[in-house]
Amino acid sequence: MSWHFIVGVLSLFLSFSVLISAEPCIDAQATSKVYSTANVLLATESVFLVESAVKCSNNPKNLFLYAEIDGNLYPVPKSADNSVHQFSWVKPHKKAKSGAYVINYYDEEGYAALRKAQRSEEKSEQKPLFTVTLNHKAAGREGLWVQTEFIAVTAALLVWWFATVTKNKMQE
Amino acid sequence: MWKFTSLLVAFISLYGCCTADTSESAHLLVSKRVLNEYVVEGRDLTVSYAIYNVGSSPATSVSLVEETFNSDDFEIVSGQLSVRWQSIAPGANVSHNIILKPLRSGVFNITAAMVTYQPSEDAEQQVVYSTAFGETYVMDSKTFNRKHAPHVLDWGIFGLMTIPTIFLPYAIWYSTHSKYDGSKAKKL
Amino acid sequence: MFSILKRLLFLLLLVFPAVIFITNEGLLGVAAEEDEIIDDDGVEDLDAEGDADISDEDEDGKVESEDELGEEPDGPQSTDADTAGEQDVTEEEEPEIPTLTASPDAETTILFTSHPEQEIAAGSIVDCLVGFTNNGKADFVIEALDASLRYPQDYSYFIQNFTARSLNRLVKPGEQATFDYAFKPHENLGGRPFGIVVALYYKDAEGKDWLDSVFNETVTFKEQDEGFDGETFFLYVFVAAMAILIIMGAQYILSSIGKKKPGKPYVEMGTQQKSDVDIDWLPKETTTEFGKNSPRRSPRNRRQKRNPGAGED
Numbered sequence: 001m002s003w004h005f006i007v008g009v010l011s012l013f014l015s016f017s018v019l020i021s022a023e024p025c026i027d028a029q030a031t032s033k034v035y036s037t038a039n040v041l042l043a044t045e046s047v048f049l050v051e052s053a054v055k056c057s058n059n060p061k062n063l064f065l066y067a068e069i070d071g072n073l074y075p076v077p078k079s080a081d082n083s084v085h086q087f088s089w090v091k092p093h094k095k096a097k098s099g100a101y102v103i104n105y106y107d108e109e110g111y112a113a114l115r116k117a118q119r120s121e122e123k124s125e126q127k128p129l130f131t132v133t134l135n136h137k138a139a140g141r142e143g144l145w146v147q148t149e150f151i152a153v154t155a156a157l158l159v160w161w162f163a164t165v166t167k168n169k170m171q172e
Numbered sequence: 173m174w175k176f177t178s179l180l181v182a183f184i185s186l187y188g189c190c191t192a193d194t195s196e197s198a199h200l201l202v203s204k205r206v207l208n209e210y211v212v213e214g215r216d217l218t219v220s221y222a223i224y225n226v227g228s229s230p231a232t233s234v235s236l237v238e239e240t241f242n243s244d245d246f247e248i249v250s251g252q253l254s255v256r257w258q259s260i261a262p263g264a265n266v267s268h269n270i271i272l273k274p275l276r277s278g279v280f281n282i283t284a285a286m287v288t289y290q291p292s293e294d295a296e297q298q299v300v301y302s303t304a305f306g307e308t309y310v311m312d313s314k315t316f317n318r319k320h321a322p323h324v325l326d327w328g329i330f331g332l333m334t335i336p337t338i339f340l341p342y343a344i345w346y347s348t349h350s351k352y353d354g355s356k357a358k359k360l
Numbered sequence: 361m362f363s364i365l366k367r368l369l370f371l372l373l374l375v376f377p378a379v380i381f382i383t384n385e386g387l388l389g390v391a392a393e394e395d396e397i398i399d400d401d402g403v404e405d406l407d408a409e410g411d412a413d414i415s416d417e418d419e420d421g422k423v424e425s426e427d428e429l430g431e432e433p434d435g436p437q438s439t440d441a442d443t444a445g446e447q448d449v450t451e452e453e454e455p456e457i458p459t460l461t462a463s464p465d466a467e468t469t470i471l472f473t474s475h476p477e478q479e480i481a482a483g484s485i486v487d488c489l490v491g492f493t494n495n496g497k498a499d500f501v502i503e504a505l506d507a508s509l510r511y512p513q514d515y516s517y518f519i520q521n522f523t524a525r526s527l528n529r530l531v532k533p534g535e536q537a538t539f540d541y542a543f544k545p546h547e548n549l550g551g552r553p554f555g556i557v558v559a560l561y562y563k564d565a566e567g568k569d570w571l572d573s574v575f576n577e578t579v580t581f582k583e584q585d586e587g588f589d590g591e592t593f594f595l596y597v598f599v600a601a602m603a604i605l606i607i608m609g610a611q612y613i614l615s616s617i618g619k620k621k622p623g624k625p626y627v628e629m630g631t632q633q634k635s636d637v638d639i640d641w642l643p644k645e646t647t648t649e650f651g652k653n654s655p656r657r658s659p660r661n662r663r664q665k666r667n668p669g670a671g672e673d
Contacts, residue, residue, distance in 0.1 A: 201489045301529075
């Protein structure tokens with residue numbers, strides 16, 4: 001019983017310490033690459049991907065970012081060599097509409113502040129480290145909006161209709 | 173103030189430890205899905221990972237390592253093959269996606285990715301393997317294009333080739349029609 | 361005699377395809393989408409034989425007399441009796457097969473990713489993830505994963521059996537693995553409780569078989585909402601369009617029949633009213649005879665007139 005107590009207290013302290021040891025990022029410079037699904041046949045759901053290489057002037061160790069999109073916060077995984085933070089999400093094609101998706105990135109401090117503001121339901125003044133805008137064009141089939149075979153068939157039908165009308169006019 | 177917080181901490185940890193099971197640990201389930209309807213050589217292959225924590229404590233130092241797509245056969249279009257999360261809360265899930273491009277067609281066996289995590293503070297690293305998709309057939313781009321490409325060029329050429337057969341007779345008819353049409357108008 | 365044979369041939373030509381259609385490889389009344397029940401593996405072979413018997417009978421019946429006809433309705437009944445017999449046999453065999461249990465060295469968990477609250481609507485696809493932990497000291501080979509729906513009061517009665525997914529994955533000691541599975545309960549099962557059993561089949565390093573029922577609970581399926589079904593909507597639009605088309609076609613036909621009547625006399629009068637040709641200089645008899653005695657109207661007169669004159673040539 002006492003052993004569990006010690007472990008519990010230790011774990012609580014450790015979790016607090018982890019939070020405290022994360023250094024904030026000052027002067028974030030980020031270059032981002034984005035990707036979103038374009039072809040419906042190649043993916044059953046639309047995938048959005050943002051890869052960001054972040055440079056902070058104070059070079060913090062263990063920088064973990066959180067992304068905020070549409071008011072929801074998500075942890076952002078980073079690559080094994082700590083260079084790239086990749087944030088991605090998946091949505092069904094019907095819900096993944098065309099438009100600009102704005103993603104705000106926060107470090108641990110910013111995340112904690114945002115969560116506090118959310119819990120107390122006040123608008124947070126926290127500024128994001130950086131923001132990425134993803135312009136997405138809804139995934140569809142390749143090629144023209146109308147299938148080329150459809151165009152060919154309608155053109156053929158039009159020609160036939162015109163010829164028939166003219167022929168009937170001539171016969172009268 | 174400090175007395176209060178320390179008492180609070182003690183109470184919370186007591187409550188947490190004693191009401192829960194003796195083994196309070198995280199348990200991760202990793203799903204790896206190929207989102208493609210068709211896997212085509214030279215086109216995007218979308219692989220989506222989802223990690224669910226069904227345990228009762230957060231999983232820390234979660235590391236996903238993907239080594240089943242070797243660089244000879246697959247090129248990375250977007251995404252990182254190996255990523256880390258700081259922690260996954262119990263009952264929560266995280267997702268990760270990568271976009272690859274197969275460099276040749278044929279049959280490939282897509283096996284599991286590996287995730288290592290720490291189920292609880294004093295435990296060792298736990299290895300969990302994701303779901304394996306199994307054998308997939310990567311079709312070559314010719315077959316895929318035959319069925320799904322818009323064929324604009326083909327139809328354009330076809331249209332050009334039909335123009336002589338349709339418009340030449342029309343032109344002949346129109347010239348004779350206009351000649352005799354003029355004479356009819358005179359009589360009336 | 362011949363008429364009897366003709367009638368017989370006619371009847372057989374009707375009965376033969378009907379029998380083939382109904383029996384359909386000896387399985388009467390089994391829905392196409394369902395799987396073969398695992399217990400009835402022996403029955404499949406017997407049914408194949410039964411089908412061969414039926415087809416033989418049919419081919420014989422074509423040539424031979426009416427006595428063969430009497431046997432054909434027995435064909436499907438015989439396979440029915442066979443399946444019943446086979447089922448009896450397997451039921452007797454069941455106590456001989458040792459029941460499989462879960463290995464104490466392995467732990468499994470399940471998570472329904474598509475229906476987290478386990479509120480499943482019948483007819484929707486259910487996705488689940490099964491986690492397997494190897495707590496032992498030897499390897500395990502995970503062979504297959506399948507799901508089935510059982511009668512809630514009697515879990516040995518299968519209502520729907522889903523295709524097993526063969527995995528053949530090795531899990532080393534201390535490691536965990538995840539497997540996924542998806543199944544779709546039939547739409548008609550909505551609103552009733554069913555026992556869902558998700559079973560994992562695996563072998564240990566010594567080759568001993570184990571079976572773990574990862575999920576073994578009774579769940580009530582919800583009725584599927586008749587959402588806005590695009591297909592039925594467009595079906596109604598199509599039917600309405602066809603009806604309108606038919607009405608318009610009928611209208612067109614009726615109106616064109618009405619137009620044709622005034623059309624005919626126009627054609628006929630054309631030959632008599634040529635305004636640009638002056639026929640005043642012709643004697644009156646010729647013009648009136650044109651109107652009366654046209655060869656089209658009175659061929660008999662023309663023939664009579666000619667006949668007396670024929671001798672002159």
